[in-house]
Amino acid sequence: MAEVRNAEQTHWWRGAVIYQIYPRSFLDTNGDGVGDLPGIEARLDYVASLGVDAIWISPFFKSPMADFGYDIADYRDVDPLFGTLDDFDRLLAKAHSLGIRVMIDQVLSHTSIEHAWFKESRESRDNAKADWYVWADAKPDGTPPNNWMSLFGGVAWQWEPRRGQYFLHNFLASQPDLNFHHPAVQAATLDNVKFWLDRGVDGLRLDAINFCFHDMQLRDNPAKPAELRTGRGFSPDNPYAFQYHWYNNTQPENVAFLEELRALLDRYPGATTLGEISSEDSLATMAEYVNERRLHMGYSFELLTDDSSAAYIRGTVQNLEAKMREGWPCWAISNHDVQRAVTRWGGDAALDADLARQLVALVCSLRGSVCLYQGEELGLTEAEVPFEALQDPYGITFWPNFKGRDGCRTPMPWNGDANGGFSAVQPWLPVPAEHGALSVSVQDENAGSVLNGVRHLLRWRKSQPALVTGEIAFLDAAEPVLAFTRGAGEEKLLVVFNLSATAQAWDVPAALHALAPIDDHGLRAGELRDGTLQLPPRGVFYARIG
Structure with missing residues (x-):
């Protein structure tokens, strides 16, 4: 160590x-x-x-x-x-x-429902860990305290008869959320x-x-329009995507x-x-x-x-x-x-x-x-x-x-x-x-x-400081070409990717200084010809600038 x-x-x-x-x-x-x-x-x-x-x-x-x-x-x-x-x-x-x-x-x-903290917390409303998880009373009609949804499907509240309350779970019902306000x-x-x-x-x-x-007030999350239900890490048919998750x-x-x-x-x-x-x-x-x-x-x-x-x-x-x-x-x-x-x-x-x-x-x-x-x-x-x-x-x-x-x-x-x-x-x-x-x-x-x-x-x-810690600046390029520079200290690199399965050409901006292509990276390398970069399918071009 x-x-x-x-x-x-x-x-x-x-x-x-x-x-x-x-x-x-x-x-x-x-x-x-x-x-x-x-x-x-x-x-x-x-x-x-x-x-x-x-x-x-x-x-x-x-x-x-x-x-x-x-x-x-x-x-x-x-x-x-x-x-x-x-x-x-x-x-x-x-x-x-x-x-x-x-x-x-x-x-x-969150923890497992099998964690000792939760086992104690669920037993009563007045034990030493009673407030270590997110507990809430039911609405008068017995339904959950608000409209929050679980990322894994369904409502984000599970009834616990020992306490006569719901507990929050943003993921599986067996993954109760800790109360970090405590x-x-x-x-x-x-x-x-x-x-x-x-x-x-x-x-x-x-x-x-x-x-x-x-949210300690347990406010309802607002509805999200159908055309915007494209959240990260879940499918649009998951009801979790039906809300703006402002409060959970x-x-x-x-x-x-x-x-x-x-x-x-x-x-x-x-x-x-x-x-x-x-x-x-x-x-x-x-x-x-x-x-x-x-x-x-x-x-x-x-x-x-x-x-x-x-x-x-x-x-x-x-x-x-x-x-x-x-x-x-x-x-x-x-x-x-x-x-x-x-x-x-x-x-x-x-x-x-x-x-x-x-x-x-x-x-x-x-x-x-x-x-x-x-x-x-x-x-x-x-x-x-x-x-x-x-x-x-x-x-x-x-x-x-x-x-x-x-x-x-x-x-x-x-x-x-x-x-x-x-x-x-x-x-x-x-x-x-x-x-x-x-x-x-x-x-x-x-x-x-x-x-x-x-x-x-x-x-x-590892031998290219500009790629490890350098700044990044993007250059104009038409789809499917992605082009940018990376720079660290005196070193500045031009980096260009052809993200398609067909050959592409890209005109290198005149503002860039003389380029020294780098070909020892082991990828399909592009070739510079009279100011135009010829990129093979899935081609990559690295070059030192100036």
Whole structure:
């Protein structure tokens, strides 16, 4: 731990590439069909070979697994499904020995219904933890106290006969929301965070961090017009999309709590926070939450949508740049909650290796840090999981209009065996047959594979300060060309992407100085001819300016 903690640069996270590991699906070492912490430790040499700076491990804490670990029953213990605290300590030590920082998920806004705090709180209205959760009386007719909806479908209130009251749940009914207006809840939450910082973790990914506080007046959310029901991370046929979520999350009191959280982190040099933010205006909330007094980094669902046009990407980044004057963003185009990017943005071209490499290059070329989701370096496609094999309660509820999140959570294919080398037994989710050809062992042997291309790209990126921490400025370009500059100190780069499967030409602005093309990034490179840039399908062009 000392090696990493005593590093000269405590701002290591600026421009860092963070590799997300979904433990259930990484590697099973004990033959139960579910990945575990020893499995992560066993594959850390592989992770190090990618050239990433850190790993983010999705929840591995004690949980009944109603939402696969995002419903925590004990914040300070490892669920036996994943191993033990000793296993985590060994994983942490191995990662640090390889120069990899370790970030862990913290789910602060809600707990499991099995958490000891909730079990006590629900027993009566006058026990020591009676006000630790969001309780409210029914309306005179017995209906819930207001119109708030759960993101996972249905009303956001569950009746509890022991107390004769409803409790709030913004997600599953088995995930009751904590009452962060209670000072003791905030103190206990920060103490749980301190437990892991004392253990040596290098950072926290904060799940749904804008959901910690609710409107104390319990005001109804206003209705949203049908044409605007295009929220982030849920389908328009979900009634959650029928409202403006002004009162069940993103309350002003959250800011003061984030400052308390940051004060705690500042006692651990080099420790960082990455907040997941999903609000009515996520970019504005990111700008408010991310600065030197609050979160170190933030990311939202803006690039986790279906729109992959150059105009949308440019508009999203420019919007955030205009609002976030002092903060540091983090970008992701894949994670455990959305369809895999090569399928979502590539459609029929999902198996195009050039597309897979280009998508990684794109997210790694924007200003900010980067989250890469396990399998993204392989170009994994979204899996078709039959209804009878579904595990995700979200997908089961909304099938067949929305198939849930299982398709992006299938196990990592380490080799071409039936179970992908993930497990000796039937895995918790099936391994798609088509992922065998994309497995690590197959791609390792192919110098031109997506995997080896990503390795080369990430090593090359580290040598380009302008790409790691430089400023960004967009240039005019017609669809499907995306063009911008990155600059840090004396170095300034021109970056151009052809986001289509057909060749494109782009006239380089005369205002740019002489260009020195960079061709050692391992991607399909464009060629400059008499002031016009010729871009092959899925082509990328990097050049030094001046």
